[in-house]
Amino acid sequence: MTINGIDIDxxxxxxxxxEKFETAIKNLAVNEQKAxxxxxxxxxxxxxxxxxxxxxxxxxxxTGVNVLAGCDDLQFAKxxxxxxxxxxxxxxxxxxx
Numbered sequence: 001m002t003i004n005g006i007d008i009d010x011x012x013x014x015x016x017x018x019e020k021f022e023t024a025i026k027n028l029a030v031n032e033q034k035a036x037x038x039x040x041x042x043x044x045x046x047x048x049x050x051x052x053x054x055x056x057x058x059x060x061x062x063t064g065v066n067v068l069a070g071c072d073d074l075q076f077a078k079x080x081x082x083x084x085x086x087x088x089x090x091x092x093x094x095x096x097x
Contacts, residue, residue, distance in 0.1 A: 024061035
């Protein structure tokens with residue numbers, strides 16, 4: 001799988017990858033809550049940074065690779081996350097009934 005031009009050895013059909021993915025999804029809610037707590041100062045910059053960091057953590061936990069290293073655009077980060085989920089759904093559709 002290629003994400004942001006980075007080749008990643010990830011297939012949702014591999015048990016080890018599926019386990020990492022499931023863990024990352026579970027941790028996503030916890031990390032989102034932590035990010036919200038950081039945003040209590042009302043700063044847009046803090047909110048953007050925290051939201052990008054949540055998605056970066058997700059990718060590292062799910063794939064072992066920070067495909068968003070240096071990212072400073074929340075829209076780009078979310079679109080990358082959405083493309084990743086779409087690719088996983090496509091893989092699941094091919095091999096899992």
